[in-house]
Amino acid sequence: MTGRPEAIKAVPVRHPGRWAGAVVVAVLVAMLLHAFLYNPRFKWDVVGQYLFDDSILRGLLVTLELTALSMVMGVVGGVLLAVMRLSRNRLLAAAAWLFIWVFRGTPVLVQLVFWGFLGALWPKLSIGVPFGPAFWSENTNTLIPTFTAALLGLGLNEAAYMAEIVRAGITSVDEGQTEAAHALGMSRFQTMWRIVLPQAMRVIIPPTGNETISMLKTTSLVSVLALEELFQAGQLIYSRNYQNIPLLIVVSLWYLFLTSILTVGQYYIERHYARGANRTLPPTPVQRIRTLLSSARRSPAAAGAEPVPASGGEELS
Amino acid sequence: MTDMAKASEGTAPAADHPMVRAEGVHKSYGPVEVLKGIDLEVKRGEVFCLIGPSGSGKSTFLRCINHLEKINAGRLWVDGGLVGYQQRGDKLHELKDREVAFQRRDIGMVFQRFNLFPHMTAVENIMEAPVRVKGRSKAEAREQAAQLLERVGLGDKGGNYPSQLSGGQQQRVAIARALAMEPKLMLFDEPTSALDPELVGDVLDVMRQLAEEGMTMVVVTHEMGFAREVGDALVFMDGGVVVESGHPRDVLTNPQHDRTKAFLSKVL
Ligand SMILES: Nc1ncnc2c1ncn2[C@@H]1O[C@H](COP(=O)(O)OP(=O)(O)OP(=O)(O)O)[C@@H](O)[C@H]1O
Numbered sequence: 383m384t385g386r387p388e389a390i391k392a393v394p395v396r397h398p399g400r401w402a403g404a405v406v407v408a409v410l411v412a413m414l415l416h417a418f419l420y421n422p423r424f425k426w427d428v429v430g431q432y433l434f435d436d437s438i439l440r441g442l443l444v445t446l447e448l449t450a451l452s453m454v455m456g457v458v459g460g461v462l463l464a465v466m467r468l469s470r471n472r473l474l475a476a477a478a479w480l481f482i483w484v485f486r487g488t489p490v491l492v493q494l495v496f497w498g499f500l501g502a503l504w505p506k507l508s509i510g511v512p513f514g515p516a517f518w519s520e521n522t523n524t525l526i527p528t529f530t531a532a533l534l535g536l537g538l539n540e541a542a543y544m545a546e547i548v549r550a551g552i553t554s555v556d557e558g559q560t561e562a563a564h565a566l567g568m569s570r571f572q573t574m575w576r577i578v579l580p581q582a583m584r585v586i587i588p589p590t591g592n593e594t595i596s597m598l599k600t601t602s603l604v605s606v607l608a609l610e611e612l613f614q615a616g617q618l619i620y621s622r623n624y625q626n627i628p629l630l631i632v633v634s635l636w637y638l639f640l641t642s643i644l645t646v647g648q649y650y651i652e653r654h655y656a657r658g659a660n661r662t663l664p665p666t667p668v669q670r671i672r673t674l675l676s677s678a679r680r681s682p683a684a685a686g687a688e689p690v691p692a693s694g695g696e697e698l699s
Numbered sequence: 700m701t702d703m704a705k706a707s708e709g710t711a712p713a714a715d716h717p718m719v720r721a722e723g724v725h726k727s728y729g730p731v732e733v734l735k736g737i738d739l740e741v742k743r744g745e746v747f748c749l750i751g752p753s754g755s756g757k758s759t760f761l762r763c764i765n766h767l768e769k770i771n772a773g774r775l776w777v778d779g780g781l782v783g784y785q786q787r788g789d790k791l792h793e794l795k796d797r798e799v800a801f802q803r804r805d806i807g808m809v810f811q812r813f814n815l816f817p818h819m820t821a822v823e824n825i826m827e828a829p830v831r832v833k834g835r836s837k838a839e840a841r842e843q844a845a846q847l848l849e850r851v852g853l854g855d856k857g858g859n860y861p862s863q864l865s866g867g868q869q870q871r872v873a874i875a876r877a878l879a880m881e882p883k884l885m886l887f888d889e890p891t892s893a894l895d896p897e898l899v900g901d902v903l904d905v906m907r908q909l910a911e912e913g914m915t916m917v918v919v920t921h922e923m924g925f926a927r928e929v930g931d932a933l934v935f936m937d938g939g940v941v942v943e944s945g946h947p948r949d950v951l952t953n954p955q956h957d958r959t960k961a962f963l964s965k966v967l
């Protein structure tokens with residue numbers, strides 16, 4: 383051993399193009415901000431006044447509930463439909479196919495309105511012998527209030543989309559996994575639930591995150607059913623005070639805030655399901671900031687010259 | 700539970716029956732006949748080696764033994780019980796999925812490509828079937844898994860995911876996983892042929908040790924050294940039929956059939 387050679391202290395390559403680009407973008411952003419913030423018609427004071435308005439917050443809650451429940455319905459329904467489509471039972475596979483065909487083939491807005499009109503189509507719903515006497519029956523509109531109609535509309539539509547996502551995930555899992563599980567004496571259900579689906583998750587999660595974000599925004603469509611979610615709450619207010627633009631901004635800010643939170647959540651969930659797939663997991667944003675800070679704390683020259691060893695790749699296990 | 704117990708009994712007389720008996724086993728994929736009438740017997744405690752050229756049907760036959768493939772004609776018994784069917788009178792009835800699963804509990808299988816569950820650590824891989832299939836407690840299964848890992852020389856690797864293990868280590872975990880179900884028969888499908896040469900020895904050592912402990916093993920292999928040293932019986936398959944069988948020493952050193960000679964001259 384002759385000792386470690388001296389660390390390289392080289393002058394890094396300069397990138398004048400990047401600098402020029404950055405300046406252009408910064409100017410454009412500044413102009414845009416100026417256009418937004420100093421245009422009196424945006425009425426930022428009104429925005430501030432309504433941002434935490436009670437009816438906006440109530441609408442927000444409805445939007446969140448609707449998003450969460452529709453996605454639960456979508457995921458559960460999607461897994462069921464996907465398993466049905468891959469089933470050896472032809473009738474089940476065909477039924478799933480038909481469901482997906484109808485619900486993916488028509489606009490969700492149209493479906494929502496349909497669910498809203500369900501009471502007009504079948505005024506009474508009943509449970510009893512098929513085509514025979516009913517044991518129990520109830521007024522459709524009492525049984526399916528607006529929220530439920532909205533939920534059915536969004537959830538069933540989502541299930542059709544999720545079915546395709548889940549199916550792609552299931553078929554992405556190596557057949558050897560199923561064989562190994564069967565060879566151990568595991569049942570078909572156990573094999574699906576314990577072995578195949580957890581591995582399919584890696585393929586299923588990213589598009590599901592996108593679906594959730596998309597669902598959050600799609601819930602605004604249920605305003606056609608006069609359900610007071612976030613967008614409808616905003617609309618109701620500006621139909622009274624004519625402050626359309628500020629209220630649309632209020633609503634948009636909330637959507638933006640929620641989708642941002644979902645994006646961060648998605649990152650962590652994806653990371654969780656990468657378990658075992660990669661030898662090391664990528665660092666979380668928090669870890670990334672921490673390594674950045676700790677390398678900045680060292681003398682700047684050393685931090686620049688010394689390659690930071692495998693920055694923060696957290697070991698599994 | 701009682702119908703399952705019945706299903707695994709079958710027709711052959713108890714106690715002195717062989718571990719595996721095949722009579723005229725045929726298997727086709729569509730129009731292609733892959734197994735064209737296999738007859739053989741694997742005795743208890745025996746290491747039974749299957750050799751033959753690629754595509755001769757070795758894997759297919761092995762997979763028939765635990766009913767991963769359905770046979771089209773013939774009969775196949777494991778420990779006296781018909782595999783995948785039940786004889787009632789002169790009719791064969793297909794077993795239900797859960798009855799087939801019940802039969803498979805007693806047959807361990809080790810694959811060429813390991814097929815460990817990548818989302819579980821080594822210990823979790825081994826615990827999975829005892830906990831889910833046999834209803835063992837997690838603590839008990841964990842203890843057993845630790846012992847099995849020790850036995851295959853990986854006592855310190857329990858917390859690793861498969862992607863953090865070498866091929867040879869993965870295969871030894873796979874063997875431990877199969878052993879955790881306490882099978883009476885182990886099937887090996889070319890367990891070392893996906894491994895780097897220097898890792899083969901470790902896996903073969905584990906198999907040799909298993910053979911010494913009296914496990915009945917059916918081994919598809921290209922490791923002629925292992926077959927000669929450890930094998931009690933050997934079958935050479937080609938084109939979906941058994942061409943030649945006997946004691947490994949005899950078949951490998953003094954093959955009778957031209958096809959066997961041609962094959963051995965290539966691999967030895
Ligand atoms: N699922 C399947 N569908 C159609 N043909 C198949 C299927 N599985 C195997 N075969 C065919 O059956 C034949 C026997 O295959 P098998 O895997 O049993 O051979 P093998 O003796 O194990 O060969 P190797 O040494 O290459 O593993 C091959 O010709 C193969 O193409």
Ligand SMILES: [Mg+2]
Binds near residue numbers: 759888889
């Ligand atoms: Mg094979």
